[in-house]
Amino acid sequence: MEPFFKKLLAMDRRWIFLALGLAVIFPTFIHLNLPGLKPSPNVTAVYDLIEGMPEGSKVLVSFDFDPASKPELAPQGVAVLRHLFRKKHKVVAMGLWVTGVTMAKDIVTRSAKESNAKYGEDYVYLGWKPGNFAVIENMAGDIHGCFPKDNDGNETASLPLMKGIHKLAEFDLVVSLAAGSPGIDTWIAYGSDKYHFKMTGGTTAVNVGSMAQYVQAGQMVGLIGAMRGAAEYELLIDKRADAAAGMDAISLGHYLIVIFVLLGNIAYFVTRPRKGGA
Amino acid sequence: MVFLKRQLPLLICFIIGTISAVQYYIPTHLSSDVAEGLSNWYIIVAMFASLLGFVSVGMVHSKKIQRKEPGWAYSALVFLGIALMVVLGFWSGGKETYDDGRISPFGWLYNATLVPLQSTMFAILGFYVASAAFRSFRAKSFDAGVLLVTAVIVLLGNVPFTNYIWATGLGIHDIAGVKFEMTDIVGWLIGTPNAAARRGVTFGVALGAIATSLKIIFGIERAYLGGGD
Amino acid sequence: MEIFGAWLAVGLTLFMFSFLYKDNPFYKVGENLYVGITIGYFVIQLWYKTWIDKVWDVLKGEAHDRFLVLIPVVIGILLLTRFVPKISWMSRWAFAFVIGYGSGLAIPATLTTSVVIQAQATAKPLITMPDKSEAAAKATEGAKANAEKVAAAPAPAGETTEAKAKREEGVRVARYKYLNARSQSEYSFLTAYKDFTTIVIFVGVFSVLFYFFFSIEHKGPVRVFSRIGILFLMIYFGASYGNTVMGRLSLLYGRILDLKDYSRPMYGCATPVILVLMIAFLAFLHVKNKGKEEEHAA
Numbered sequence: 001m002e003p004f005f006k007k008l009l010a011m012d013r014r015w016i017f018l019a020l021g022l023a024v025i026f027p028t029f030i031h032l033n034l035p036g037l038k039p040s041p042n043v044t045a046v047y048d049l050i051e052g053m054p055e056g057s058k059v060l061v062s063f064d065f066d067p068a069s070k071p072e073l074a075p076q077g078v079a080v081l082r083h084l085f086r087k088k089h090k091v092v093a094m095g096l097w098v099t100g101v102t103m104a105k106d107i108v109t110r111s112a113k114e115s116n117a118k119y120g121e122d123y124v125y126l127g128w129k130p131g132n133f134a135v136i137e138n139m140a141g142d143i144h145g146c147f148p149k150d151n152d153g154n155e156t157a158s159l160p161l162m163k164g165i166h167k168l169a170e171f172d173l174v175v176s177l178a179a180g181s182p183g184i185d186t187w188i189a190y191g192s193d194k195y196h197f198k199m200t201g202g203t204t205a206v207n208v209g210s211m212a213q214y215v216q217a218g219q220m221v222g223l224i225g226a227m228r229g230a231a232e233y234e235l236l237i238d239k240r241a242d243a244a245a246g247m248d249a250i251s252l253g254h255y256l257i258v259i260f261v262l263l264g265n266i267a268y269f270v271t272r273p274r275k276g277g278a
Numbered sequence: 279m280v281f282l283k284r285q286l287p288l289l290i291c292f293i294i295g296t297i298s299a300v301q302y303y304i305p306t307h308l309s310s311d312v313a314e315g316l317s318n319w320y321i322i323v324a325m326f327a328s329l330l331g332f333v334s335v336g337m338v339h340s341k342k343i344q345r346k347e348p349g350w351a352y353s354a355l356v357f358l359g360i361a362l363m364v365v366l367g368f369w370s371g372g373k374e375t376y377d378d379g380r381i382s383p384f385g386w387l388y389n390a391t392l393v394p395l396q397s398t399m400f401a402i403l404g405f406y407v408a409s410a411a412f413r414s415f416r417a418k419s420f421d422a423g424v425l426l427v428t429a430v431i432v433l434l435g436n437v438p439f440t441n442y443i444w445a446t447g448l449g450i451h452d453i454a455g456v457k458f459e460m461t462d463i464v465g466w467l468i469g470t471p472n473a474a475a476r477r478g479v480t481f482g483v484a485l486g487a488i489a490t491s492l493k494i495i496f497g498i499e500r501a502y503l504g505g506g507d
Numbered sequence: 508m509e510i511f512g513a514w515l516a517v518g519l520t521l522f523m524f525s526f527l528y529k530d531n532p533f534y535k536v537g538e539n540l541y542v543g544i545t546i547g548y549f550v551i552q553l554w555y556k557t558w559i560d561k562v563w564d565v566l567k568g569e570a571h572d573r574f575l576v577l578i579p580v581v582i583g584i585l586l587l588t589r590f591v592p593k594i595s596w597m598s599r600w601a602f603a604f605v606i607g608y609g610s611g612l613a614i615p616a617t618l619t620t621s622v623v624i625q626a627q628a629t630a631k632p633l634i635t636m637p638d639k640s641e642a643a644a645k646a647t648e649g650a651k652a653n654a655e656k657v658a659a660a661p662a663p664a665g666e667t668t669e670a671k672a673k674r675e676e677g678v679r680v681a682r683y684k685y686l687n688a689r690s691q692s693e694y695s696f697l698t699a700y701k702d703f704t705t706i707v708i709f710v711g712v713f714s715v716l717f718y719f720f721f722s723i724e725h726k727g728p729v730r731v732f733s734r735i736g737i738l739f740l741m742i743y744f745g746a747s748y749g750n751t752v753m754g755r756l757s758l759l760y761g762r763i764l765d766l767k768d769y770s771r772p773m774y775g776c777a778t779p780v781i782l783v784l785m786i787a788f789l790a791f792l793h794v795k796n797k798g799k800e801e802e803h804a805a
Contacts, residue, residue: 013409017527020408024759028767036442040461067393068400071761072754098552099396099545102374102388109375127556130328131321133612138321141314146321149560152373189620190612194302205436205754209747212473213480216708217628219620226750227757228436246760251437253404253756258433260412261426268416287599291607298611318561319579320608325557326583327605332546333590352539359543360550367551372559384551390512391519392548394765395541398523401762404755405527411752424741425748432749446672451679454696455686468746470704474711475743477625478736481712482719484621491610491617502606503599 005267016260023256027248034251037244042215043232045222046200047083049173055088057172058165062187063095063104065179069204070103073177075230075243076202077107080175083237085115085122090161092171094126094147096135096182101128105151120159127151132182136190140168169195176201177224184211188219202229288497295495336360363387428467435464513774518781520762531789629712631705635690635698643692650681650688657681711739 039047050059061080065073084091093108095101108125117123126147129135138146143166144156156162165171174197176187184201192199202224203211214220224233227250230243298316301309339353366383374385381389417423434440441460444450452458493499522537565576585601588594637643658678662671690697717729718736725733770778 009413013413014527016409016412017405020405020759021763024404024756024763025767028760028763034437034439034442036438036440036446038438038441038459038461040465042465067396068758070393070397071764072757098549099392101552102385103393105374128552129321129556129561130324130553131317132324133616134317134320134324134608137313137317137612141310141317145314145318147560148564151556152377153371153555185620189616193620193624194616205750205752205757206747208750209468209472209743210476212468213477213625213628216469216473216477217624219624226436226753227760228438228753231438246757246764247438249760249763250753250756251439253408253759254433254437254752257408257411257752258430260408261415261430261433264412264415265417265426268418283596283599287603290600291603291610294604294607295611298608299614302612302615316608319582320605322557322561322576322579323583323586323601323605325553326586326601328549328553329583330586330589332550333587335542335546337590349535352535355536355539356543356546359540359545360547361543363544363547364550367547367554372551372555386508386512387544388548390515391540391544394516394520394762395523395537395544397758397765398520398537398762399541401755401758402524402527404752404759407752407755415748421737421741424738425745428742428745429748432746433752436749436753452683455683455690456697456700457683466704467742468750470707471711471739471742472746474629474708475715475736475739477629477708478712478715478719478739479743480621480625481716484617484625487617488614488622491614494606494610495614502602504595504602 002270005270008263009267009271020253020256023252024249027252031245032248032252034248037228037231037235037247039232039236040225040229042223042225043229044236046080046202046224047222047233047236049198049200049221050080050083050087050089053087053089053172057087057089058170059084059089059091060168060171060174061091061093061108062174062176062178063093063100063107064097064176064183064186065095065204066097066099067103069179071242071246072204072227072230073179073202074103074107075227075241075246076224076233077104077177078111078241079230079233079237079239079243080177080202080224081108081111082115082239083233085111085117086237088122091117091123092126092161092165093123095128096132096186097179098128098130101151120154121161124156124159124161125151126156133186133190136168136187140191140195142166143168167195169197171197173198173200177203178207179204180207183207184214184220188214193219284503287503288500291502292495292497295491299495359391432464432467435460435467510773510775510777513769514777514781517766517769517774517777520766521778521781521785524762525785525789528789531792533785533789629709631709633702633706633709635694635702637693637698638691643688647685647688647692650685654678654681654685710735715739 053059061077061084063073063077081091091108091112093104095104105125105127108123111117112119112123119125126143127150129138129146131138135146144162147156150156150159168174168191174187174191176184176199178184178187178201184199184203184207187201188199191197199220200222201211201220203226205226205228208223208225211220211223211225215223224230227243227246231240231247234240234244294316297312301313335356339356341347342353343350363384366387370382370384372384373382374388375381415426415429417426444460450458490499494502519537519540522533525531526534562576562580565573582601582604585597586605587598589598658681660674662674666674686695686697689695690701714732714736716736718733718740720733723729766778768774770776
């Protein structure tokens with residue numbers, strides 16, 4: 001037994017890479033449709049918040065992520081936008097991460113087209129400005145001053161939707177889909193805690209633990225966490241899409257890693273030197 | 279000259295820092311106008327600060343090319359990338375899509391290069407996480423054991439199928455009204471002890487950040503001035 | 508162009524993935540191209556979204572205070588003097604503005620968000636006193652009646668397994684709502700659980716703070732309390748690791764999905780073709796380098 005585990009521990013790590021690669025690739029070809037997905041309280045809280053707002057509420061959606069976090073946060077964005085457009089809320093989209101500008105525009109445009117939302121009346125995409133927290137501070141005072149033009153070069157003041165919105169506090173809700181900082185914590189610190197608007201959001205799996213304290217303190221209402229949170233939101237809006245499909249691959253990968261952890265520890269305990277002499 | 283090089287920057291830092299800090303607590307129109315003005319200036323200055331970074335990167339790579347250091351050809355690729363993106367960006371007028379919905383050359387290059395490159399750079403970390411799980415994650419002490427058990431519970435709980443086996447298979451839903459499905463256990467772990475630990479760390483970091491900011495504003499911390507006289 | 512874009516995307520993706528085998532020329536090409544492409548993209552966004560929108564258009568406009576925008580432009584240009592050794596000291600004024608503004612704004616924001624509000628959320632009552640008001644009693648009665656009604660509803664004929672599971676979930680949810688309402692109006696097991704959670708948060712926050720407090724020696728009761736803090740930190744790290752795995756696997760899945768998409772004939776089977784070519788080239792390099800090593804050894 002000990003020689004086997006010794007050999008196992010000395011194994012080239014590229015075999016581990018191969019095993020994980022196969023575990024993730026396999027469900028993309030053969031759909032397992034593993035059951036058990038249920039909306040969690042935090043995701044349900046976000047859904048209930050948007051569902052409960054009166055029709056035509058003004059919502060700011062900030063896409064604070066780049067292509068590196070697209071698989072986790074893009075499905076969240078699509079699901080939230082579908083819900084917002086379905087409820088006929090007015091959406092103003094923007095971003096604080098420069099390399100996510102084009103990607104966010106694509107997400108907003110596709111979701112709007114699907115829902116027959118009209119640019120300038122039902123939704124607007126403002127784009128990006130540098131400065132992180134300074135952008136939030138600037139928007140708090142004058143959104144038109146911060147974004148004199150939208151992402152496509154249209155005068156912000158000429159857009160019907162923006163005519164009624166001048167300051168951050170005039171939004172009924174701010175949603176930040178964030179992969180880190182600047183993100184939810186920046187919006188809370190420089191935005192909602194100072195200017196008192198409602199705040200919710202979604203984040204990557206890596207940041208879920210860090211955002212839990214804000215949810216617990218009531219500084220944000222609910223939280224959509226990672227691809228699983230996106231899948232749960234898709235379930236709530238009754239439109240299964242990318243995230244739900246991805247959960248099979250994530251599931252197999254997780255089980256494989258648990259096996260690796262347990263196997264590695266068993267191998268360690270079997271092969272470690274015994275204390276004391278023979 | 280010493281005043282211009284040493285004292286004036288400290289004075290600027292003190293004045294701007296104090297105004298930014300104090301305006302938060304003054305709810306008047308003048309205060310919010312000042313806040314708005316300063317933030318607007320900061321956004322414009324941030325543009326030049328980004329340029330600072332780009333010029334630094336450019337200088338590092340151009341030195342490598344000039345001196346024909348090993349791997350200098352790869353540095354040429356950096357400039358090729360910059361040139362391609364900038365040329366196509368100006369050609370497209372900075373637009374990702376045209377008014378008729380067609381994708382512009384700038385948008386095309388973004389989707390064909392930046393997205394796959396940036397996405398994959400972080401995707402390969404998944405493999406290293408798996409490798410670390412097997413080769414490094416050891417319960418060598420009680421503390422490490424607690425870490426490991428928590429990690430395994432979260433790993434299993436994050437998978438919906440585990441909750442299906444637990445709830446539907448084993449029929450465990452609650453204990454005297456307290457929800458006890460796998461999802462609830464993970465939710466409690468993340469929402470309670472994890473949040474508490476994170477909050478403790480946040481307090482420490484926040485108080486440290488406030489202390490450092492005060493030291494910067496009052497000129498005690500001067501590292502940002504750089505070296506020299 | 509779409510097919511060329513697909514081949515470019517697949518090629519660059521596989522270039523980056525090749526690092527898993529070992530550091531190689533493909534990966535280096537991808538890495539350096541990534542730096543250049545990102546900088547170029549950033550430059551275009553800065554030019555159109557900041558320079559044109561917030562400086563050039565403002566100066567061209569008719570606002571009476573439009574020339575004020577030149578002040579931050581001058582500050583920004585001062586930043587760039589860092590590259591001219593003789594006048595680099597002027598960049599200190601610009602850095603002083605940037606650092607001063609950031610530090611000043613951070614103080615009240617951090618104090619409110621990360622200290623005051625977080626402290627408020629920690630310092631909650633550790634024991635919940637039941638609400639003996641009529642409104643609470645009425646709410647409990649209403650929730651109880653609803654839970655009994657839902658539980659008593661007969662199963663419809665020909666109910667499928669999925670429908671049965673959904674109905675049973677509905678019964679559970681109604682029961683949870685009743686128990687939750689009851690926990691407000693009388694001290695129940697659920698109330699005790701909520702108080703336990705509050706106590707755990709309270710103990711956790713303080714024990715972690717104790718762990719990081721190095722001004723007094725950790726011995727006796729202080730040591731015990733800081734040990735509890737370590738356990739909370741271990742739970743935090745464990746949960747972080749578990750969530751990190753999910754995050755990284757999600758990103759990996761995203762790339763695999765794109766590669767699968769681009770392996771279709773409409774994209775010229777980009778993925779398998781490029782993969783085979785890369786494997787062949789890396790195998791060739793491996794054989795060539797092995798030959799060189801054997802020559803050196805000889």
